[in-house]
Amino acid sequence: MSExxxxxxxxxxxxxGFSTDIDMDTLPKGLNEDVVKFISKKKNDPTxxxxxxxxxxxxxxxxxxxxWANIHHPPIDYQDAIYYAAPRKENKLNSLxxxxxxxxxxxxxxxxxxxxxxxLAGVAVDAVMDSVSVVTTYREKLSxxxxxxxxxxxxIKEHPELVKKYLGSVVPYSDNFxxxxxSAVFSDGSFVYxxxxxxxxxxxxxxxxxxxxxxxxxxxxxxxxxEGAYVSYLEGCTAPMRDENQLHAAVVELIALxxxxxxxxxxxxxxxxxxxxxxxxxxxxxxxGICGENAKISWTQVETGSSITWKYPSVILKGDNSIGExxxxxLTNNYQQADTGTKMIHLGKNTKSRIxxxxxxxxxxxxxxxxxxxxxxxxxxxxxxxxxDSLLMGDRCGAHTFPYFDIKxxxxxxxxxxxxxxxxxxxxxxxxxxxxxxxxAVALIVNGYAKEVLNQLPMEFAVEAQKLLAIxxxxxxx
Amino acid sequence: xxxxxxxxxxxxxxxxxxxxxxxxxxxxxxxxxGPNGSGKSTLASVLTGREGYEVxxxxxxxxxKNLLELSAEDRARxxxxxxxxxxxxxxxxxTTNFMKTAINEIRKSKGxxxxxxxxxxKRLKDKAALVELDVEMTKRYVNVGFSGGExxxxxxxxxxxxxxxxxxxxxxxxxLDIDALRIVANGVNKLRNENNAFxxxxxxxxxxxxxxxxxxxxxxxxxxxxxxxxxxxxxLEEEGYDWIKEEQTVK
Numbered sequence: 001m002s003e004x005x006x007x008x009x010x011x012x013x014x015x016x017g018f019s020t021d022i023d024m025d026t027l028p029k030g031l032n033e034d035v036v037k038f039i040s041k042k043k044n045d046p047t048x049x050x051x052x053x054x055x056x057x058x059x060x061x062x063x064x065x066x067x068w069a070n071i072h073h074p075p076i077d078y079q080d081a082i083y084y085a086a087p088r089k090e091n092k093l094n095s096l097x098x099x100x101x102x103x104x105x106x107x108x109x110x111x112x113x114x115x116x117x118x119x120l121a122g123v124a125v126d127a128v129m130d131s132v133s134v135v136t137t138y139r140e141k142l143s144x145x146x147x148x149x150x151x152x153x154x155x156i157k158e159h160p161e162l163v164k165k166y167l168g169s170v171v172p173y174s175d176n177f178x179x180x181x182x183s184a185v186f187s188d189g190s191f192v193y194x195x196x197x198x199x200x201x202x203x204x205x206x207x208x209x210x211x212x213x214x215x216x217x218x219x220x221x222x223x224x225x226x227e228g229a230y231v232s233y234l235e236g237c238t239a240p241m242r243d244e245n246q247l248h249a250a251v252v253e254l255i256a257l258x259x260x261x262x263x264x265x266x267x268x269x270x271x272x273x274x275x276x277x278x279x280x281x282x283x284x285x286x287x288x289g290i291c292g293e294n295a296k297i298s299w300t301q302v303e304t305g306s307s308i309t310w311k312y313p314s315v316i317l318k319g320d321n322s323i324g325e326x327x328x329x330x331l332t333n334n335y336q337q338a339d340t341g342t343k344m345i346h347l348g349k350n351t352k353s354r355i356x357x358x359x360x361x362x363x364x365x366x367x368x369x370x371x372x373x374x375x376x377x378x379x380x381x382x383x384x385x386x387x388x389d390s391l392l393m394g395d396r397c398g399a400h401t402f403p404y405f406d407i408k409x410x411x412x413x414x415x416x417x418x419x420x421x422x423x424x425x426x427x428x429x430x431x432x433x434x435x436x437x438x439x440x441a442v443a444l445i446v447n448g449y450a451k452e453v454l455n456q457l458p459m460e461f462a463v464e465a466q467k468l469l470a471i472x473x474x475x476x477x478x
Numbered sequence: 479x480x481x482x483x484x485x486x487x488x489x490x491x492x493x494x495x496x497x498x499x500x501x502x503x504x505x506x507x508x509x510x511x512g513p514n515g516s517g518k519s520t521l522a523s524v525l526t527g528r529e530g531y532e533v534x535x536x537x538x539x540x541x542x543k544n545l546l547e548l549s550a551e552d553r554a555r556x557x558x559x560x561x562x563x564x565x566x567x568x569x570x571x572x573t574t575n576f577m578k579t580a581i582n583e584i585r586k587s588k589g590x591x592x593x594x595x596x597x598x599x600k601r602l603k604d605k606a607a608l609v610e611l612d613v614e615m616t617k618r619y620v621n622v623g624f625s626g627g628e629x630x631x632x633x634x635x636x637x638x639x640x641x642x643x644x645x646x647x648x649x650x651x652x653x654l655d656i657d658a659l660r661i662v663a664n665g666v667n668k669l670r671n672e673n674n675a676f677x678x679x680x681x682x683x684x685x686x687x688x689x690x691x692x693x694x695x696x697x698x699x700x701x702x703x704x705x706x707x708x709x710x711x712x713x714l715e716e717e718g719y720d721w722i723k724e725e726q727t728v729k
Contacts, residue, residue, distance in 0.1 A: 391569075421569045429528055430566045432550035433559070434580040434636065435587070444579055448570030448619075 026085040031078055033057060036184050039084050043153050043187065046160055056173035056183030063177045069339040070368040070400055071308050073245075076282065081247055083185045083218070142200075148193040149204055152220050155191035162193055166224055170253040170288045170316070178249040178284040178310075182218045186251070189219035194229035194260075203458055205234040221252040225260035227292070232263040234461060245273075245307060247282050254289030254297055258319060261296040262289060265457050267465050270305035272472075277335025277364075280307025287311065293319035293348070300456040302465040303330040303340060304472040312370065314343035317351035317379075324353040327453040329465075331446075331472050332365030332397070341371035341402075346382040346412070355386040358450050361397035362473055368400040375412040382412040391449055392422040393442070393473065443470040479504055479541055479675060480644060486535035487524050494520040496700035497536065502644070505672040509686055509711060510679045512697035513719045518679045519563060521697070522648040525677075526560045527553050540644070554580075555587040557643035561633035561650050568620035573632065574602065576620050577639045584640065605638035609665040626653040634665045645669070645676045651685040663688030683715035696722055 027035060036057045040050040065076070142149050148159060156163050173183035190206045206221070225231050235252075248270060256262045264287075273280025283306035289297040299313035309332075315324030326342035344353035353373065361367040367390070375382045390399035401418055423445055431441035446469050447454070454462045480502040487495040494517045502508055512518050524531050525538065527550035538545040545553060568576065582592040593601075606613045609631055621629050630650055637645050647666070651659055666676065666689050678689055686694070686708065694711045696704040698719070703726055704710065714722075 419569075421567075425529065427566050427568060429550060430562065430568070431580075433526055433554050433562075434576070434640065435551050435554040435584040436580055437551050437583070440579065440583060444571055444575070445568060446570075448572075448575065451570070 026082055029080055029082050031081075031083055031185065035083050039185055039187055042084065043156070045156060048160070048164060049156055052168065052173065053184050056180050057185075059174050060177065060180035060184055063180055065177050069310055069370070070366065070402075071310060071337045071339050073282065073308055073337075076245075076247065078181075084187055142202075145198050145201070146195040147198060147200055148191065150191055152186070152189040152191045152222060155193075155222070159191075159193070162224065163191075163222070166253065166255055167220075167222055168253075170255060170290045171251050171286050176286060179251050179286045182220060182249050182251045182286070186218045186220040189221045189250070190223075191221070192223040192231060192233065194225045194231045196226040197228040198226075199229070200231040203232050203234055205236070217246075217248045217250070219250045221250070222255075223253070223262060223264070224255045225257060225262050225295075227257045228259040229257075230261045232458065233265070234458065235264070235266045236269070245280060245282050246271075247284070248306075249284045250286075252285070252287040252313075254287075256289060256291050256295035256297050256322075258292035259294045260292065261298075263298045264289075264300070264313070265461060266299075266301040266303070267457075267461060267468065268301065268303045268305050268309070269468060271307075272305045272336050273307035273334065275334050275363075277307065280336070281305065282308045283311065284308075285311040287313035288316065288343075289314070289324075290316040291319050291322035291324065291348075291351075294321045295319055296323040296325070298323075298325040298327070298456070299342065300327040300453060301329070301340075302450075302453070302457070302468065303328070303338060304468050306338075307336055309336075309338040309340050311340045312342055314345065315353065316345045316347065317353065317382075318347045319351075320348040321350045322348055323351070326353075326355045326357070326371075327456045328356070329358045329360065329450045329453045329469070330367060330369075331360040331469060332362065332367045333472055334363040334365060336363075336365045338366075339368040339370055341369045343372040343374070344384060346373075346375040346379040346384070346409075349378070349380045349382075351379055351382050353382075353384045355384070355388070356452055357386075357388045358453055359388075359390045359399050360393070360446060360449070360469075360473070361390070361399050362393035364396050366398045366400070368402060370402040370404075372404040372406065373414055374406040375409050375414070377408045379409050380411045382409060384412070384414045386414075386416045388416070388418045389449070390418075390420045391446070392420065395422075395424070439470070439474065442473050446470065446473060480545075480677075481539045482536070483538075484536035485521075485524070485533070485538060487520060488532045488534050489520065489530060493534070494700055495524065498697075498700070498702055500695065500702065502675050502677065504643075504675055505670075506693065507670065507676045507678060507689060507691045509689075509691035509694045509708075510677060510697055510702075511681070511683070511694060511711065511714055513723075514681065516697045517700045518681075518697055519648055522560055522563075522646050522677075522679055525553075525646060526550060526558060551583075552587070554640075555584045559637050559640055559642035559645045561630070561637055561645065561647045563648040563650075563652065565621050565629040565633055567622045567624075569622055571620055572618060573616040573620050573635075577602070577616075577636065580636075580640060601639060605635060608638050608668055609635045610661050611635050627655065627658040630654055631658065631662060631665075634662050638665060638669060641669075641674075643674050645674065647676065647678045647680075649679055649681060651680055651682060659685065660688060683711045686711045698722055698726060 036053050040053055171179050173180050192204055194200050223233060254262050270281035270283055291297055297315045303309055317324050324344050330338045330340050332338045342355055355371055357369045359367040359369055369388045373384045388401050392399055403416055405414060407414060428438050428441055447466055454465055457465055482498050482500040485495055485498040510518055533546055578598055611631055621632060650662060691708055694706055695702045
């Protein structure tokens with residue numbers, strides 16, 4: 001077998017494992033104050049941003065990487081990563097025809113609906129390659145409604161008042177180690193603003209792609225739904241297969257003002273590393289939203305990628321009668337490790353939260369659910385329902401549940417249910433005895449198990465997620 | 479349709495089957511009886527292709543094909559059905575969805591288009607009635623939270639749905655009260671026709687009061703040591719297995 005064919009075969013396991021040869025603008029490895037200043041200058045930041053970044057950087061220096069998660073990895077050398085990489089043709093494009101054909105090709109391989117005909121599909125896309133937002137589609141159509149959908153760099157320049165008011169308002173730079181790092185060096189990401197009373201007529205979507213080698217990706221997403229507004233936002237992620245681990249530390253902040261609703265869906269498929277646990281993305285992400293009165297924030301995530309996932313999309317239920325939801329399927333295979341869950345912080349009266357977490361562990365992987373439900377003193381009649389299910393495939397993997405409750409109000413109702421089930425050879429044989437192959441049996445069981453979460457995703461995304469789950473589990477039993 | 483010749487099989491390096499011979503023709507019901515540990519369930523496992531069993535000798539032909547070369551799912555697709563002694567639970571998958579997938583996988587292997595929703599629903603209702611199963615039960619996850627009796631009835635329901643050519647019942651009577659036993663046996667009797675065959679594995683004679691076999695075989699220490707008509711079952715019921723054991727010791 002020639003090397004090409006072998007490479008082809010390996011790549012077959014992770015379909016998105018190609019890299020694109022584009023002219024790149026990169027900084028040397030390492031992080032110091034000059035790097036932060038360089039990024040800020042490169043982005044033409046206004047002074048307030050540079051100051052904020054420097055404060056974040058100085059604060060980061062005082063912090064230590066958190067050690068409480070149920071994940072294990074060799075120490076990360078933060079001086080060994082590249083903190084800025086961008087495709088060289090950086091000017092923002094007005095038309096899709098101006099996009100570098102190679103970048104366009106990459107996104108086509110990824111199946112991202114960049115071309116104008118996708119307009120019909122009703123998806124507007126912001127594509128972020130390595131650290132820079134490449135193109136945002138359907139901007140004009142959206143701007144007619146007063147909706148702003150652009151890269152965060154543009155927002156900083158064009159809508160500084162909004163950025164100044166909301167950036168860091170939900171996840172301050174001092175929040176945690178990775179959030180501080182992100183605040184100092186983020187180079188791009190997406191920005192959404194939906195004006196008062198406007199219902200965004202299409203799904204907004206960002207596709208994140210890490211392409212360059214040895215590069216960390218630090219994107220920052222800020223979504224603001226003004227009073228009575230509604231938006232559904234989708235996020236997809238892939239990366240090339242590389243032997244070394246790559247760092248990804250993103251921050252997402254959602255602000256749902258009174259009576260607003262934000263639905264945020266993620267299909268995370270960063271490169272998970274190979275069958276022996278070599279390579280893959282270290283994914284350390286801080287996602288949090290805040291609800292005004294009668295507002296609602298719903299997080300849905302399907303996590304199949306990354307060698308390490310550290311992620312807790314959370315909701316602060318500040319306004320009375322607000323609702324927070326978290327629906328998650330986290331799948332780990334081979335040597336992947338995931339420590340993921342949510343925090344629901346009830347502050348307002350009659351606030352409700354719902355947590356549905358479905359972990360799937362296969363191979364030698366370790367999968368942990370970690371969740372906090374906090375009910376403050378003033379949160380009369382707060383209600384929470386949590387359901388944490390674990391599915392084990394084979395007998396070399398692990399599933400762990402770490403639920404935390406901090407209830408300070410006697411009127412609160414908090415429910416927690418948990419189940420663990422195992423797909424072993426006996427179930428596979430039972431299905432086989434009914435004429436169902438192992439592959440189909442696994443898909444049948446996993447899709448049934450994850451249905452409640454997949455149903456929360458927009459239609460096309462749900463289909464993609466179902467396929468992704470099946471592909472990620474091929475040959476994982478027995 | 480099924481021909482077993484001098485079949486020998488091992489599990490964990492221990493020989494369990496030591497030369498089994500059995501011929502099953504369409505329209506026949508064969509009962510296989512025997513004391514605990516005689517190899518009855520091993521025979522069912524080897525016939526259906528369960529992993530972990532090593533066939534060390536002999537052959538099995540089914541409809542002229544070498545059965546041992548087929549995977550478990552290909553055997554099922556060729557019409558072999560096993561009603562499990564210990565049916566497993568499948569969380570998240572309703573019996574309806576499970577059966578729809580099974581039927582369509584079997585059809586796909588034969589190049590037949592998936593069954594229409596209407597036809598499937600009709601079959602579901604008809605077959606549920608056949609085994610006196612509440613259709614609501616089929617909406618529940620396969621065997622999850624079912625009693626022992628409900629699980630066994632669900633096995634027979636699945637057998638009815640898939641209409642196999644060769645049905646193997648592995649101790650389906652164990653753990654059933656007399657009413658459940660009657661329902662299960664009635665279901666099997668209604669499925670019997672001149673084109674299919676059944677192998678009924680049981681420890682007790684009482685099931686055979688309801689499913690009347692054409693042949694009874696006694697399995698002992700991995701071999702069929704005695705074969706006869708249904709009267710052999712009555713003799714075993716009255717006299718137990720001791721006389722069989724003694725006969726074998728004398729030999």
